Amino acid sequence: MIELLEIRNAAERLLGKVHRTPILTSRTLGERTGVQLFLKCECFQKTGSFKPRGALHKLLCLSAEEKSRGIVTVSAGNHAQAVAWAASLEGAPCVVVMPSDAPRSKVEAVRGYGAEIVFHDDRATLFDRLHEVRAERGATFVHPFDDPEVLAGAGTVGLEIVEEVSDADAVIVPVGGGGLLGGVACAVKALRPRCRVIAVELEAGPGLGPALAAGKPVPVRRPASTLADGMTPPFVGALPLDIARRHVDEVVTVREEAIVEAMVLLATRAKLYVEGSGAAATAALLSGSVKVRRGSRVVALVSGGNIDPERMAEVLRREPGERTS
Amino acid sequence: MKKLEPPRLEEIRAARERIAGSILRTPLVRLEVEGCAAEIYLKLENLQPIGSFKLRGAGNAMRLVSNEALRRGVYTASAGNMAQGVAWNARRMGVPCTVVVPDRAPATKLAAIERLGARIVKVDFDAWWRVIVEHHHPGIEGAFVHPVSDPAVMAGNGTIGLEILEDLPDVDAILVPYGGGGLSCGIAAAVRAIRPATKVYACEVATAAPFAAALAAGEPTRIDHRPSFVDGIGGKSVLLEMWPLASRLLDGSLVVSLDEVAAAIRLLAERTRVIAEGAGATPVAAALSGKAGSGKIVCIVSGGNIDSGKLARILGGEVPEP
Helix, strand or coil: CCCHHHHHHHHHHHCCCCCCCCEEECHHHHHCCCCEEEEEEHHHCHHHECHHHHHHHHHHCCCHHHHHHCEEEECCCHHHHHHHHHHHHHCCCEEEEEECCCCHHHHHHHHHCCCEEEEECCHHHHHHHHHHHHHHHCCEECCCCCCHHHHHHHHHHHHHHHHHCCCCCEEEEECCCCHHHHHHHHHHHHHCCCCEEEEEEECCCCCHHHHHHHCCCCECCCCCCCCCHHHCCCECCHHHHHHHHHHCCEEEEECHHHHHHHHHHHHHCCCECCCHHHHHHHHHHHCCCCCCCCCCEEEEEECECCCCHHHHHHHHHHCCCCCCC | CCCCCCCCHHHHHHHHHHHCCCCCCCCEEEECCCCCCEEEEEEEHHHCCCCECHHHHHHHHHHCCCHHHHHCCEEEECCCHHHHHHHHHHHHHCCCEEEEEECCCCHHHHHHHHHCCCEEEEECHHHHHHHHHHCCCCCCCCEECCCCCCHHHHHHHHHHHHHHHHHCCCCCEEEEECCCCHHHHHHHHHHHHHCCCCEEEEEEECCECHHHHHHHHCCCCCCCCCCCCCCCCCCCCCCHHHHHHHHHHCCCEEEECHHHHHHHHHHHHHHHCECCCHHHHHHHHHHHCCCCCCEEEEEEECECCCCHHHHHHHHCCCCCCC
16 A cells, blocks of 8 residues: 555655646547546656656655666656656666567657666566666666555656545546556545546456456466557556555456547547557546446546557548547 | 727736636646757647637627627637637527538538537628628627637637746747737737737748738738648738737747648647647747747647548648648
8 A cells, every 4th residue: 555645745756846737628528428527637747658757756765875876677668768757857877678679769768868778579588687687787676566656656646636626436547557556546545535446457458357356466468459558567566456456446448449439539629649548548438338427527547648640640540430620 | 890909908807807717727838849949838728628729719708798698699700710619608608609601611610510509500701701801790690709800809819828928927939820810919919018028929831821921011912822731820811900900919920831830730749749730830830940039939739620630641741731
């Protein structure tokens, strides 16, 4: 569990260093399911996803000596960018272990923040490579989702939601490794125990549902192809799993088609440029995976907006349905 | 017709009170671009509920109409964002709304207007243009809300200027897309009154730049204008009644190419994660071109209503046909 006090302290440490992102309403999207819909736009966060909250908070908790030895992480996506960004802000040396097939845009972004990249061919042994690097350099590992300080940083999203939509009936959160879900669930449940926290994962590769059923982290099947690459971790973290057991009311799954449709609607109606994982919570609501009473006040977490324009172009071409003017 | 005057500061402040609670106070965000001399900020009006700034002006004008007159309804002449601005406010206020559109308006735009519950009256283009010039259409009941040259509409637009000066008091220049001139003049009226040192520039595309042409000629002239995907701005001439205001209030026109606008739409998506329409991205293109100089520059991203097929082409690196 992450205590509310720790999340509040994280908010204090992060103040002025990360954005307080806006919460937008969308009547058009909400009306489709008869709810009042709020979108928490972490796509506007530094580096384009919620990840800097946790990554920077972890760094801010390190001693000067630890920082000087540097940090290391493993990621092919938003966490890599966020850690590299946080390290450059704090002046700490940074190494990111990335799979050799990581998207070029992510590699460039990480390099742009001045981090060193160690490429590794085999995704199955990425963590082994990470631990080698860590041992060689005495660096601190910034885990993407199984670290209390990272989760406390992510939890600040939940604080902001409760402050602005104080009477929310439900908050819908996408799950990858569970860092965002864990942090947000702790904040929301501490302040609004009756607000439902709903987790969304991919139908083609669920992690949290099976782990809850098994009572322990289990390997997650990697979907052949998905736009929601942020929701395809090797496993759900032990810490988020423990939190989910107590604080998550429901776990639902979404299909790829629903994510595509939500991405198009968010672009054309809400004018938001959103990656697949970022659209998953909205998709779960619009496709009916999430069942809420009519008139409910529902917050969908838009977790990030990092998608290559060419891929987004394909998404917009794929869905010829309704268009705005 | 009465000579048009720009809104006074107290009218803009009153407008702000009137529309507070119904509009979004849009965020002002930094656009980080490496190697750019200017410090660029974006005023994201594309995040407003209807995807454009138009509900500010429409909302203010409609709240100035008496309740008794409102019961007979409101109407406007527009095929684009203003139609949605008026219809959106009418639905919110529970009054009937009619929109006069040119008969060849795209079906997608008409569908958006109908979705907001407004009645559509189709007329030929000349009759439609007459409504804009005469501020009236025979046979339609209710109060007319002009899309551009109405002091109350401009006062509503001016509220954007107040918000910018609160968020970035030492702004050096504000870049505004120039369509009818109502947005740029409304913002300029607010900014001139509070911080005269800040420049306010109109932004246009090279394929349709009537304000730049009028400034060069010293008077409104008709221009060769080529339709493009930047459909929210750029006509055959400036609106005559707006010329005295615009020529006095604005510091000039910055003209950019269609390629530059397409690149700006792409950059806004990649960096800021928002969708902008052509008109909305034009000030960003102007700021990036260096035409507005260095310093702190605010670009008004006026709207985000772009056909998704066109957006797909732009994100894929093309410049779409109109």
